Amino acid sequence: MRKIYSLIVMLSALPAVSLAAIDCQKLPGDRWKAGVEGQRQADLGNGCYLNPILSGDHPDPSIIKDGQDYYMTFSSFEDSPGLIIWHSRDLVNWQPVGPALAQPTDAVWAPDLVKYGDQYYIYFTTNRIIDEKGTKKKTLYVVTAKDIRGPWSAPKDMGLQNPASDPGHAVGEDGKRYLFMSGGNRVQLSDDGLSTVGPMSVVYTGWQYPEEWEVESFSQEGPKILHHGDYYYMVLAEGGTAGPPTGHMVIAARSRSINGPWENSPHNPIIRTQNKQEKWWSRGHATLIEGPDKQWYMVYHGYENGFMTLGRQAMLEPIVWGDDGWFTASGGDTGKPLPMPKGGEAVVHGMAWSNSFTADVFPLRWHFYHAQNNELQRVRLNNGELVLQAKGSSPKDTSPLTMIAGDRAYQVEVTAHFTPQAQAGLLLFYNQKLYVGLGVNAQGVVMHRYGMERNEKAPAHLQKVNTVDFRMINRENIVTFWTRAAGSEKWIKYSVQMEVSGYNQNVGYDFLSLRPALYSAGEGSVTFSDFRYQALPEAE
Known part of the structure; x- marks a missing residue:
């Protein structure tokens, strides 16, 4: 242990x-x-x-x-x-x-x-x-x-x-x-x-x-x-x-x-x-x-x-x-x-993930998957917020924004405000065939699992809202999601948890890794704010 x-x-x-x-x-x-x-x-x-x-x-x-x-x-x-x-x-x-x-x-x-x-x-x-x-x-x-x-x-x-x-x-x-x-x-x-x-x-x-x-x-x-x-x-x-x-x-x-x-x-x-x-x-x-x-x-x-x-x-x-x-x-x-090699001096190791929607940090930390030539035109950074123009209909064709996580256990939280025809989502993304996560739109909730989508009726706390807080915990390949309406203090656990250890090269090809990701689909835009990343203690 x-x-x-x-x-x-x-x-x-x-x-x-x-x-x-x-x-x-x-x-x-x-x-x-x-x-x-x-x-x-x-x-x-x-x-x-x-x-x-x-x-x-x-x-x-x-x-x-x-x-x-x-x-x-x-x-x-x-x-x-x-x-x-x-x-x-x-x-x-x-x-x-x-x-x-x-x-x-x-x-x-x-x-x-x-x-x-x-x-x-x-x-x-x-x-x-x-x-x-x-x-x-x-x-x-x-x-x-x-x-x-x-x-x-x-x-x-x-x-x-x-x-x-x-x-x-x-x-x-x-x-x-x-x-x-x-x-x-x-x-x-x-x-x-x-x-x-x-x-x-x-x-x-x-x-x-x-x-x-x-x-x-x-x-x-x-x-x-x-x-x-x-x-x-x-x-x-x-x-x-x-x-x-x-x-x-x-x-x-x-x-x-x-x-x-x-x-x-x-x-x-x-x-x-x-x-x-x-x-x-x-x-x-x-x-x-x-x-x-x-x-x-x-x-x-x-x-x-x-x-x-x-x-x-x-x-x-x-x-x-x-x-x-x-x-x-x-x-x-x-x-x-x-x-340790002797004789050198240490630089500051790494760079924080939280509050990374700024012009100096964003290009070092966030990467579009399978980007098109005009992809960066979808991005507007505004006082620490990321306004992401919608594209496609699901993670398969949205070119999600991904980050490279290096911890075995971590928690991600983000607030998403979506326009009426847009869908906001938080994922663990390997490639367009293999991902898990949650999306929210005006019609309800979308569960992403095995690289597939399942539309669900919005739970009571997410009905008639357009701003949602997401929380995702990846604890050594066991993934859990929570949501809450903006302004609420109570997180509601999503009823399905996921095991993702097989989301890797030996299953999905492409030589990639499983990464936290944000997406904006449909029409309109999603404004992401208050992005927070926290490494968690590993299971005993």
Whole structure:
């Protein structure tokens, strides 16, 4: 059973030694220092940290070191604004900077954040459905900026026909620039990095794991290239992103030339979940980075055992370089605390969710799902209120506004005022096929469950009202809703509760997470106000 301990209680149970002598792995592995709401705090404050470094859905991390600063971005898939940039100075505490992608650009997969010369680049591919059969067309894009905080350019199609996914930028010994991609592919870039030169070609065939291993698929993907010492190192994932918890893994290869041949590491897999009892599943898609202490680390993602609904969370693990020039993971049990990187300084971790309907916070915290080009025109921010123009008829076609929650248990409250022909709703939203929640309109209440709608007569306390308070509690995948008429003090519990642990990639596809969401459907508009988010104690 879980108990919530304060840091003082945790340390009092340890022998009387200095903090520097604490064995982090002997500390409890399920204790969290209270952090900013909506973002579990990784820094335990005692020289140790506990993964994830960014909780909630932060998949396919791409990270750079820029002087004493670190910047990281992630796959944003259907989110718009997308490609949120995060900043750190110690690799553990992170703060959002801003989106690099303001306009909707299909589904954004596996970016690579790069600084080359005095310019920043983000390379990414998109997958766009082009017919009723679900056929997807991939496009390779780049966005650029002189300042990491923006403004960023509009996405530029790099002109590569039928690209692979997951670009990873590299500069060869010839001074030429390249992108390595999934499937062992590589393509040369123009000197300015804004277009491709010639077709892709396969330059690496991967590492073959034992046939008896339980994996999702071979899926050689996510190559990241590092020039270190005498070698180019390719760090990549195999085994599939989800599926069996033992599938996704980190492997490595190296070459003295950017042109190969590539020699597989004798230590492969560098990281792999060994069994489903471990805290972290499907760990992969790693990038190597030098820490502020000149030690080396890997940043990668993983699913939390029992909480795939939170999506792939960002993790940090130390590595060591051997005398043979190969690196290995040295973190031990990543379900337990690990030693903090030394030499850095902490930024304020995360950003509050409550009262986030302001111009400075809104684009960092709220994202339209499957946005159209004019989606932001539906939004008006007015003195801390969100006026959201209605669209569609249900969550399937409204492009809900979603937020990335990082807690296992939390409560959301919001007030919604709807015009006569509009419908206001609060959801837990995975994708347009899989969501739960409540909607209210002038005719009654709509229950959303399993991605379906059921219209109901309005209960007595919601009849002839146009302003409703919603409350939703997600307590470790058990979801409960309450409503009340604005001005009332009494919350009325909705009669149906929902279990949502299956709302994840292994059921719903799309590589997403289950997120609190707001929607405005029908005609007219909904004004949302007093949005409040609160992390809750976990069940004992």
